[in-house]
Every structure is written in C-alpha cells, then in structure tokens.
Amino acid sequence: MTTTAARTTNSVGGRGLSSYAVALLLPIGPAAVAVLRYALPYYTVDDSTAMANKVIAATGRMSLVLWLGFIAVLTLVPAAYAVSRVTRQRAPRMTLVAMLLLVPGYLALGWLIAEDQLMFAGAKAGLDAGAITRLIDHLHPSGAVAGVFFVLGHVVGTILLGIALWRTRVVARWAAVAVIASQPIHFFAAVIVPNHTIDLIGWGLQAVGFAAVGWAILQRPDTDV
Template identity: 70%
Template sequence: MTATVGARTPESTTSGRWSSWGIALLLPVGPAAVAVLRYVLPYDTVDDSSTMVRKAIAEPGRASLVLWLGFVAVLTLVPAVYAVGRMTRSRAPQLTAAAMLLLIPGYLALGWLAAGDQVLWLGPKAGLAADQVTRLYDAAHPTTEIAEVVFVLGHVVGTILLGIALWRSQVVARWAAVAVIVSQPIHIVAAVVVPNHTLDLVGWGLQAVGFAAVGWAILRPRARSV
C-alpha cells in the first residue's frame, strides 16, 4: 500500500488553489463597497433627519445604490476580516482576538443600520411626503442607536487593531498595514469632522487596498509552488 494518510491529491490541491483565490478576491470587496457607498451617499452623516430626507428624495438613484452597496458589504465584510485574522493570529494572537471581538459584531450591526436608508428610499416610493418620511425616520432612529455604537466602535477601533496586528505579524508589507491602520481615522474625519465624500472614499479605499495586499499574501505560496 503506497498511499499515505493525509497525502495531497491533485483534486485537493486544485480545491485549495480555488479556495485561496476565492478568499483573496473576496477580501477587498466589502471595504470597496463601503468606499463607493460613502462617496455616492446623497446626504452627509452630520445632516439632520429632514435634510437627509430632502437630499435622498432628490437623489433616488443614489439612495437605491446605497442599499445595494450596503447589502454587498454586509455579506462580505465579516468573512473578510475573519480571513485576515487567520493570517495574523499566530504572530499577534491577542491583537487579533481583540480586533475580531470588535469588528465582527460591528460589521453585523451594519445590516441593522441599513434600515434607516431603506426608510429614506422606500418612503417616497410609497407616496409619503417628505415630512411623513422624516417622522418615520425619526421614529425608527432610537432603535438604531445601540447598533450605531457597536458599529462605530467596532469598525474604527477594530480596524486599527487589525492593522497593528498586520504590522506586527509581518503578513504584508508595512505600507499595507499602515493603509489599514489609518483608513478608519480618515473615515471618521471625512464623516463627522469635515464632511467630505471624496476623503471618505479614500479612507475606506485604503482599507480595501490593505485587504487586497493580504489577499496577495495568501496567494504568494501558491504562486511560488506553481
């Protein structure tokens, strides 16, 4: 009997290669989706509810695109950070664990927050006047406050910790780790300090670039073995 237990067959090698490519391609999708979402968002985060409603009604195409991009982000962000965490946990276990504890609940809360944008888009489509949509949005807002705290704390602090874990673990080049570390502070500045959608695109875009670098790190052993 010449076969050994656990020997890698051509089928398992091919399956592993496709799995690696799938993970590598998935990694930047979520951050990139949010980057575009923040760029096309028809209102500013600091706007009051009546202003948000007015701007969303004036830009229904953008309001609809925000929902679809948010849907993509909800589906892809959690598996992406989990995959990054698998790359960093052996050399930075505590940082990775802390990042996961913050990021996974934070990203899961994003689905709840998207309900507000659904109100902004569906209200006018249902024939509601702007003041009616505003009252509906205000009535729903208190239920999202906890989700907002979980999301903001989770994705800002968690991403910084994950970037530091990338730096310490040396999974990627230093510039990629720095891109992840600074991405969410840039987002916070662009969202609430000096509202700027282009800067917001840059912030989340840096996270997408950093995650793409992790994807390349996943593929490199495969590339060398071919």
C-alpha cells in the same frame, strides 16, 4: 491516493481554491463601502429632514447605496475573519480584540441600513420629507445602539487589525499602514469635516490593504488558507 486526487481537483497550480476565493473576497466589502460612502446622497451629520430631502432628490443613488450595503454586509465579516487567520498566530491577543470589535460592528451595519431602506421606500412611495422624517425620528432605539457598535467596532477594530498586520509582517509595511489609517480618515470625512471624496479614499485604503493580504495568502507555501 484518494486524498491526493481530491487535492488536485480542488486546487489551481498546487494551491487550494479557497485561497483564491478568499483573496478575491478580501477587498470586496471595503471597496463596496468606499463607493457607498461616495455615492451617499446625504452626509452622516445631516439631520433627519435634510436626509429625507436629499434621498427624495436622488433615489437612484440611494438604490445603489442599498445594493452596495447589501454586498458589504455579506462580505465584511468573512474578510475580517480571513485577515485574522493570518495574524492570530503571531499576534493572538490583538487579533482577538480586533475581531471582538469588528464582528459585532460589521453585523450592526445591516441594522443601520434599515434606516436607508426606510427613507428609500418612503421616497419611492411618494411620501414627503416631513412624513419620512417622522418615520426616521421614531425608529426603534436598538438602531442607536447598533450605531455605537458599528462606529466603535469598525473604527477601533480596523486600527487594531492593521497594527496586528504591522507586527506580524504578513504584508508590506505600506499595506499595514493603509489599513491602520483607513478608518481614522473615514471618521474624519464622515463626522468632523464631511467629504465624500475623502471618505472614498479612507475606505479605499482598507480595500487596498485587504487586497495586499489576499496577495500574501496566495504567496503562502501551503495550499489552503
């Protein structure tokens, strides 16, 4: 009887509160990065001097980028884990490989944001572009390693997680395709033909796909994730 009462207290409409929390959480990280990539004052392919000059000219936008990055670091790993919970039963191996790539990749994002923090702090402190550039060029080599982890982890890992969604059919086909396509679009817009609007679309597709997973979780007959 106590167990029944606890379930009633911690549920809404017969469904566990954690299911609603997860459904709400899922799109936040990708959506934050989508806006971050759109607001970023520089391009990923810019050299250090160009980055420094652009950050100095747009410290307000850079502040927004840092806040969004903070949100992304807090939410991306839990979101990926939540998606893995709904795919691992029918696609265990692919889900495992995807998570082995995504978790370290997303965690490495926090290390990469340190460079943006440095540029923002330098600009706010009144340093010129030359001084900020010298700081960027002398960052610890672990930052370059973190970059490799992030790029491989989030691009390949997201594709694999999207394929797992396709195979398990826990969401509509279009949602799985949105997740699969999101990071190749991002990579194209970040590295090959730099374009912040296309980058927004890429990460936005992942946010939409993850939101669809959240909706699917809420349709499950069980009361919890």
